[in-house]
Amino acid sequence: MADKDGAEPVTASTNNPLSRKLNKILETRLDNDKDMLEALKALSTFFTENSLRSRRNLRSDIEKRSLAINEEFLTAFQAVKEQLDSVYSDVQAMNECCLDMTSRLKAAKAKTHHLISQTTSLHHESQRLQVKEQVANAFLDKFQLKQDEMKSLRGSKDGTLHVDFFKALARVKQIHSDCKFLLRTNHQTAGLEIMESMALHQESAYERLYRWTQNQCRLVTQDTPDVSPMLCQAVEALQDRPVLLKYSLDEFGKARRSSVVRGFIDALTRGGPGGTPRPIELHSHDPLRYVGDMLAWLHQASASEKEYLQSLLKGCTASNIQMDEVLGNITEGVCTPFKVRVEQVLVSEQDPVTLYKLDNLLKFYHHTIGQIVNTEAALLSTVAEIQDLSHRMFFNSLTGHANRLLDKVELPPSDLGPTSSLTQTLQLLRDVLACHDASVVPIDDKKQDYKQILACVIDPLLQMCSMSASRLSAIDMAAYMVNCIHLMNTTLALYEFTDTRLEMLNAQTDAHVDTLISEQASYILNRVGLAQMYGAIQQHQTGQGPLSSLPGLDELAIKSAVNKFDSYLAQPDSLTLPQCSLILGVTVRETAKKRSVELVCEAYKQIFNAILDPENGYKDGKSIVPRTPDQVTHLLN
Amino acid sequence: MAAGPYNYSYIFKYIIIGDMGVGKSCLLHQFTEKKFMADCPHTIGVEFGTRIIEVASQKIKLQIWDTAGQERFRAVTRSYYRGAAGALMVYDITRRSTYNHLSSWLTDARNLTNPNTVIFLIGNKCDLDAQRDVTYEEAKQFAEENGLMFLECSAKTGENVEDAFLDTAKKIYQNIQDGSLDLNAAESGVQHKPATPRNPITTDQPPNKENCSC
């Protein structure tokens, strides 16, 4: 704008300085110039009188005022300067001080450097030592017993043990075995020493444990022993010392043994509360009940004792053999009182049936108790021994019975039936064999027993029968023997394992029946008068001439015989031998009858054929023997 | 090392009786093993099982003798009644004959045990309700008339089996508490585990005593 405005008058103003100056003044805008306004304001304060003089003096007045102001400045700055000077000196002093301190610090640092390095090395040393200490402590923890462990290991004076004993003992054992690791390292000496000391600890601890256990075991004499957890633990711990364990178990066995004996005697003599159940001995008159009760008691006691023992040994491994042995010891005490009583029963018992029942009972319990105690146990062998005795007593009594039969042989009764001693003995046999049903003896034993019993009874019986029949006629004897054997047969047929015996008896019967049959047939032929003829025909040979020429075989004689035979045919039973009708066994009797008839028929057939044979010279054979053999057979059957 | 299975304060002896095949062995097996034996052979003579139970926070060991029901073993099994604290008399609800024989079993039980023996009547095989031959009511009446405890059980399903054994034990325990069962008497069928020996005189006997009392 200024340029535009000034463009036109440029030539004029440059031409004239005054106009330039004037212009400049005119262009001045006073109200915008603050300095000018300020200066004019200050001027107005002292330039009050616009006069020449005052206008002339204005400059000097202003200069004077300026000077006064400058002086004022000077005095003011003088004070500032002085203050700064004092600050300066203070800072100077501080600087000096600092420098001094720095140098002193430097000196101190130089002096302490050694100390610091010493401290550091000591520190390292201490750390190393600490680690070592930890290692040492760990080592001690692992390889040394603590105070309280030692204490519980030592126990108290009176021999009682604390539960911690077992922990301590386990520690000792652990340390001892850990020493083996030490031996593999370069700490062999330490290892050996610790091992040795642990071994000592162990020995004395086991000794103490053993004494404690032994004492505890002595106390288990109650009916129901108190097998405490501690005791079980002790036994478990003692496994490492088999000998000590064995002694302790022996002690336990001894205590239990006397308790079992006491219990047994109590049951025998005291019975239950108020006498119910009654004492076992009260039944001593009833051998089976008496012996059975005793055996049942022993069975139950053995089972209970085995349980106690199992509870005692529950922590032990592979102790079966040992357990069986201890159980054997425990049950050994009752053997004698038991044996004495049963022996008494056996020797005073006469009845073979009772003896056999006892024998079976003992066999049964031998088996039953054998499932609890092992074969080496005295109880089992005692039962076996007694059973053996009962077995012998039974056979003795059976043999005795048989011997008495032979000592005093009865004569056969007139009906040729069995004698009373035979029937009685067979009844006895039945009773004996029946006992077996009531027992649970293995089948092999039963078979063996049966064989022996039959030999013991049947052989003497047969002998007795033969002896008693010795004075009889052959035919009476045959009938009598058939009857006797028949009775034996029917008795035995009811039982197992009698097959061979039955076979033998049947063979004997057959022999006697044969005798009877031929006797019966010849009796009939004799009675009808055909016997002679039959004999002659059998001996006759062609070339000896006709039969009719022989004496007694003429037509007349034969005719009369055949007539008699006819009347026999009408009444066949009339010619039955009395002995044959006395045969008791229906089948045997029928067989005998049938077979004798067959013989008769056979004889008739031969006679018939001979008579019809023209060579024999009978004129009218048909009229002599009108009946054909077939007709005869038909009539007789 | 805390209470092991062997820490008990009493032993109770039980006997299980009844006809053959009523399920005596199965009941015992169910009680001790919690299993059913479908094809259980006849018991020969006697067998026994044990289990520890708790009555009134007392641990009690049950020693249970299972007898053979077959007649031929009667002579043998009779010897096991003595010393039983509890007798479980079992019949089969599907076979009337086994129920009819109860009186003869009861006679044996009364004659051969001690007067305090707890007799518990069990009607077994109650799972076979369709084949039932004996009503609950008549058996209950029989039990009441004879002063017996009674339950119908099943050895197969396990129903009431636990209760029969436990109730018997509770009753025996109650008898002990009442003082009606004398623990000090021999053959009470209960054995306490006492701190002191039962009979101080006999316990002090010298060891050779055992041979001279015969």
Ligand SMILES: Nc1nc2c(ncn2[C@@H]2O[C@H](COP(=O)(O)OP(=O)(O)OP(=O)(O)O)[C@@H](O)[C@H]2O)c(=O)[nH]1
């Ligand atoms: N359905 C059913 N069957 C049962 C039950 N209990 C037993 N049985 C069956 O009955 C049969 C005989 O059972 P056992 O336990 O052997 O009978 P037991 O009384 O011991 O017989 P003995 O030993 O001869 O005296 C077995 O075949 C069992 O399976 C039951 O609760 N329910």
Ligand SMILES: [Mg+2]
């Ligand atoms: Mg059974």
